[in-house]
Amino acid sequence: MAKIAIDMDNVMADLTQHLLDVYAREYGEVIDPVRLNNIPEGSAFPEGVAMKILSAPGFFRGIPVMAGSQEVVKALAAQHEVFVVSAAMEFPLSLAEKHAWLEEHFPFISWKNIVFCGSKTIVEADYMIDDHDKNLSTFKGTPLLFTAPHNLPLQDYTRVNSWEEVAAYFELNAVESGASLQTVA
Amino acid sequence: MAKIAIDMDNVMADLTQHLLDVYAREYGEVIDPVRLNNIPEGSAFPEGVAMKILSAPGFFRGIPVMAGSQEVVKALAAQHEVFVVSAAMEFPLSLAEKHAWLEEHFPFISWKNIVFCGSKTIVEADYMIDDHDKNLSTFKGTPLLFTAPHNLPLQDYTRVNSWEEVAAYFELNAVESGASLQTVA
Numbered sequence: 523m524a525k526i527a528i529d530m531d532n533v534m535a536d537l538t539q540h541l542l543d544v545y546a547r548e549y550g551e552v553i554d555p556v557r558l559n560n561i562p563e564g565s566a567f568p569e570g571v572a573m574k575i576l577s578a579p580g581f582f583r584g585i586p587v588m589a590g591s592q593e594v595v596k597a598l599a600a601q602h603e604v605f606v607v608s609a610a611m612e613f614p615l616s617l618a619e620k621h622a623w624l625e626e627h628f629p630f631i632s633w634k635n636i637v638f639c640g641s642k643t644i645v646e647a648d649y650m651i652d653d654h655d656k657n658l659s660t661f662k663g664t665p666l667l668f669t670a671p672h673n674l675p676l677q678d679y680t681r682v683n684s685w686e687e688v689a690a691y692f693e694l695n696a697v698e699s700g701a702s703l704q705t706v707a
Numbered sequence: 708m709a710k711i712a713i714d715m716d717n718v719m720a721d722l723t724q725h726l727l728d729v730y731a732r733e734y735g736e737v738i739d740p741v742r743l744n745n746i747p748e749g750s751a752f753p754e755g756v757a758m759k760i761l762s763a764p765g766f767f768r769g770i771p772v773m774a775g776s777q778e779v780v781k782a783l784a785a786q787h788e789v790f791v792v793s794a795a796m797e798f799p800l801s802l803a804e805k806h807a808w809l810e811e812h813f814p815f816i817s818w819k820n821i822v823f824c825g826s827k828t829i830v831e832a833d834y835m836i837d838d839h840d841k842n843l844s845t846f847k848g849t850p851l852l853f854t855a856p857h858n859l860p861l862q863d864y865t866r867v868n869s870w871e872e873v874a875a876y877f878e879l880n881a882v883e884s885g886a887s888l889q890t891v892a
Contacts, residue, residue, distance in 0.1 A: 646829060
């Protein structure tokens with residue numbers, strides 16, 4: 523049984539999609555997702571806008587679930603010690619919202635296994651699944667880079683492009699046959 | 708420079724005193740603090756009452772600061788890497804309240820150095836200052852038991868009875884002379 527630290531934003535929660543959706547709704551401009559590739563997060567939006575959207579009440583509560591994450595995290599948690607580790611502290615409003623979001627979408631994760639932090643340098647685990655170099659570079663266990671538009675240039679890590687690839691990496695049952703992962707947990 | 712994980716409740720925040728005060732105010736009964744000695748937290752109160760008080764909105768926001776903690780944590784943070792690590796996840800309302808409490812009373816602690824978690828088994832540091840055996844017993848660094856009524860029977864740890872003793876343990880400047888620790892930071 524391994525200890526696995528899993529990031530929320532852009533890993534369990536599709537933050538990028540939500541940012542594009544909210545921006546389109548509130549600013550009336552649709553941004554082509556490919557414009558987000560290979561550049562720092564938020565920099566495809568006008569100066570300060572991404573930070574403003576992220577800081578607004580309700581943003582983190584409404585993020586859609588990343589495709590496949592519920593089934594695979596559930597299956598992982600049945601076989602391993604899974605911790606959700608989110609750098610929530612930069613956005614204080616997100617603390618309550620992320621807690622409620624996890625209760626709704628990942629009710630099988632115990633409160634004991636949730637960590638809201640700032641820097642992740644204090645986290646000790648066997649694996650960390652994250653989309654940020656800054657979190658993975660100081661991690662002493664095995665880092666797994668979850669693909670996000672901003673991290674496409676990174677080549678230093680084992681990359682997982684989807685939750686299906688996470689399931690395959692950890693050799694979860696029923697993955698290769700295509701059967702529902704729900705049956706594993 | 709050492710990495711030091713510091714607990715909030717009963718270490719930086721005088722939770723025990725606040726619990727006694729709120730109980731006296733809301734239930735009209737003054738409990739002698741010595742009745743809390745050597746027994747599990749909350750068990751000196753009628754069944755379920757301590758949990759009810761802790762779960763009420765505002766409880767964690769109003770806890771008084773533990774004597775000496777501000778000065779010594781500030782001095783520690785000037786010389787070491789200090790992380791505030793609180794098991795806040797059991798009481799979801801406490802997330803926002805603890806964040807606001809830290810901003811008010813410990814404004815020199817960066818959001819990057821705050822961790823709200825459930826289980827502390829995921830925390831990696833050189834030292835952990837905590838009042839709970841359950842947090843210290845699995846810690847791989849050096850545990851320091853901060854004295855609280857419920858932990859008086861514990862004999863397995865290096866014990867610190869006050870923030871003055873924490874300052875002495877880490878050999879902070881200006882401690883032994885009795886000069887203000889404020890000047891160190």
